[in-house]
Amino acid sequence: MNGNALIIEQLSIRFGSRPVVANLSLNLRPGKAIALVGESGAGKSITARSLVGLAGNGATVEARRLQYGDRDLLTLSEREWRHVRGKEIGFVLQDALGSLDPLRPVGKEILEALIAHRWGRRRGRWNRVIELLNWVGVPDPEVRARQRSGELSGGLRQRALIASALALNPGLIVADEPTTALDATVQAQILGVLQQIKARGDSLLLISHDLGVVAHLADEVLVLRHGEVVEQGPTEQILRAPRHPYTQTLIDALPSAHPRGSRLSSERRAVPVVRRTPEIADPLLLEVNHVAKRYRGPDHVWREAVEDVSFTLQAGRTLGIVGESGSGKTTVARVVLGLLEPDSGSVRFGGRTWNGALDAKVHERQRQPWRHEMAVIYQDPLSSFDPRWNVGQILADALPVGRFSGSERDARIAQLLQQVRLTVDLASRRPLQLSGGQRQRIAIARAIAVRPRLIVCDEPVSALDVSVQAQVLDLLADLQDELGVAYLFISHDLSVIRHVSDDILVMNQGRVVESGSARQVFEAPEHAYTRRLFAASRTTTLGLDATAKPLAKQPSIPCLEGNLE
């Protein structure tokens, strides 16, 4: 605990002659939190790293003032930096699985900080490690400290990572995307730990692409775009009355802020289309009955099992499946697609038996004639494209064989590209040269090429920036109107699910814990897990009512500050 302030005036960073950050200024006082928000490439991470002198060999860092307390950070030598890092400024990265040495026990990682700064003596150090793990809320710290990061769950790992940053009581903590890649409930817990840090008087610099995450923690927000600060001010003001259009776009793009049916992006349809009403006499398009599956992966680890999963989907509607990692949603998707055979239960599609177990087993050739009625899009479209092919070839591969002559095929490809709002000249480009959003649109174009009745969407927007995510979600909504296609939409992101779904399925550890229409489930969740999930999500997103609710309280641990020095 100390009274040091971080003062940055006109910070600019460049690689050679290429500017990456320009003219960034802020004043971070003890006990406060400032957030740097922006999409990928905005320059937030490199700003954070320049504060600990790790911007990289090729980077030139310049500023009128870059000061922490009375230390001038611009003129530090490498040796002086080693004194600052960890002791005065602590750093937390995202994804502790990669941020902690996978071959060493986490206790040793925390110990390393103490050893590097010659803190205390042998026995005292280990006690300190246990103390730190306790403080961040890791149960059984003596046992956990001896485990490697791969043996801990996501939440515990991240806590251990935070513990290692806190080891020497730095007054300033820089957290670079500390909650990305974590499940909603775990995100809320980590934010709780960060809140604790702030509460004891340290200052926090938060980096995030997610406005919702920072809303509850940050006192001030800086919005970055392509290295420039487009807006800066108190959190309340930024969220309620943003001045810059880009900030507005970011807020607009958040699915949690918009109900179903409203648009997230500014993309307009070329021609307004009347929503195709599905034929009233449509039977159930998809019926999943009591499906169960357990299987081992190639490393002999049991993969997510599902048990007794049943649901239905009607033509032209969207069923959202939400659950955290390990909930079984991907397994369900693969069973529905017919890529996996269930241990028991069955799947009926379009009135026919589509997938079944044991003697009710269905061979791929039996599905063949109707295969084209079901399509899929993945989280990472790039890995689903043949690396040798360009866009045109990828789309041509999806077209039925032999039915098209050369020019007809080209026409159809052009039509598909237009339907997903891409220009026709992209047909000769390769996916590697395109952006994430463009690649996903191509994957969508490939999916609709076969004129499916159902598209399984497996986390299709999770890897995209918020503004791009908005465009893709709008596109999917438009296509549903134009083509009357049904979606099985899988995601861990509650706000996205809420935005797209007509009906919802909540899964936890392989079972369906709640199901019903979207409105029903969101307004009156019945199952305890669902309620916990929603509560956690509220703390990390901007709800429709956008009021900051207090975080789930952790049992308060007496602040051990007195002994920590």
Added chain:
Amino acid sequence: MSDASLRIPGRAVRWSALLAASFLVFLLLAAVLPRLFTANDPLASVPEAAFHAPGWEYWFGTDQSGRDIFSRVIYGVRQSLTIGLLAVALAMSIALPLGLAAGLTGGWLARGIGWVIEVLFAFPAMVLALLFVAIFGGGIGPLIIATGLGTSPGYARMVRGQVLSVRNSGYIEAARALGHPPSRIIRRQLLPNAMRPLVVVATMGIGQTVVWSSALSFLGLGAKPPAPEWGTMLSVGQDFIANAWWLTFFPGLFIVLTTLSTTVVGRFLQRRLEGRV
């Protein structure tokens, strides 16, 4: 965060690849038209000119029978390259079916073949080759077969690895989801993608087999003197190492340069393939 300055500058890589490729072209020419480079007969014995040090008249010096080493090295290219190419061809023709079988089938068959490949790969190939020669005798023919056999497990292992990794890839699964029949997927996507790196490996392999076959000839089990084969020349020159180093230096140098060139060119092609250059 990647630091651009850590990588070897692309220019240096391209230049070295160019250099290596030129050397290979030179070798090819030497194999096909040795007369382009030397007028001397590699087998002509000129006793008075024995043990000339390298100089203006004899670039690489002469050996114990007065033969011009430079021309012997040049004529040796044909021998070495032929053996190298044939051995690689043989190795590939064994490795491809084996590797494909291990990669495309499943269950115990795949595991069994895979295990056999692993074991053969690590086993000292020289010992295997010598065993072969012991049973079937020496000479160029058995030399090619022994080399081919000895190096094939390495290629089989690679083929298997490639096939397995492509088989488990996202785009193959996407193709399945599109409803394509397995035969179409294997033919149109799996095989072409899995086999792509093989060209690269075969290129590098030629260099390796040249070393190999030279080693066997060096042991007296391949080409016999006075054939202008590099390994044989090394073996003969060994006896005179104290006084006439050039008998062994230059043939060996050419072996090294051949291996180096094929490796550099092969790696360059590989980076090209991966899109890194």
Added chain:
Amino acid sequence: MNRERLWRLARHSGTRLLGGALVLWVTATLAFFGLKLVPGDPALSILGTGNPTAETIAAFNHEYGLDEPLAVQYALYFERLLRGDLGMSYAQHSAVAGIVAGQVGATFQLTLSALLTAWVIVLAWTLLTAGRRGWWSGLGSGVETVAAALPPFWLAILLLAIFAFGLHLFPPAGSDGLRTLILPSLALALPLAGFIGQVTRESLEITLEQPFVLTARTRGVGDWAVRWRHALRHSVLPGLSLSGWAIGALISGDVVVELIFSRKGLGRQLVQAVQVRDLPLTIGITLVVAIGFVLANWLVDLIYNLVDPRLGRNIQ
């Protein structure tokens, strides 16, 4: 290391050992059939010249069980193998086992020292030059490529010429003492170091860019400590898994190097045996090599698991 990990390691190693035994059994069987296939009468070959009479031949055949059915011969063969009897050398007219026992020590010495030397060179060279600014890294990589392309036998001759005959620093021949070991080990170690160095360097450079290395730096750990304490363990993994193959390559190299340096050893014996078509000796040496190679691979596997304990235990 706790008890559970020890147990898992033991189980894993045991399985590998069993696999190794299987390899040996297959090799021995193949050797048996190889011997049978070769044209020529073993009795004549062993008894040598002098026109043995029909009775002598018959007696010989009876003694060696060569007149029994194949299955019985096979069983006898294995029985003898397990007793350590590897047959009789055609050329040297003495027990193969005895010949091998006399030579195996020198070869083992050479192989081990070459492997250790190679690893020391690799570690020192890559730790010093990998991931550095400017031309250091490129130089390091270039040196490794050239080293890997050097055929051991040529390198051996060069070293012999320069250091033994030229500078008179080391003896050009012999098998006793450290000084005779240095040049042959180097001839084998340098090209191997080139190979292993390439994969280790690449691995080291990738490791140095990993998030956990960045985290270590943010704790105030210096560059050298980061390389030594974190990056090293990760980057030796690919090299370690290559070591199994490396041992095979070293044994291959032993053959020529022993010849060039006139060292005692199985390699030289093998070549001489092959040159006179002395099959029992050839096969005997092959079998011993197979045993050594299986054991060495098993050891490498054990070490790998000690360095990287992660196999299949992580929470997904």
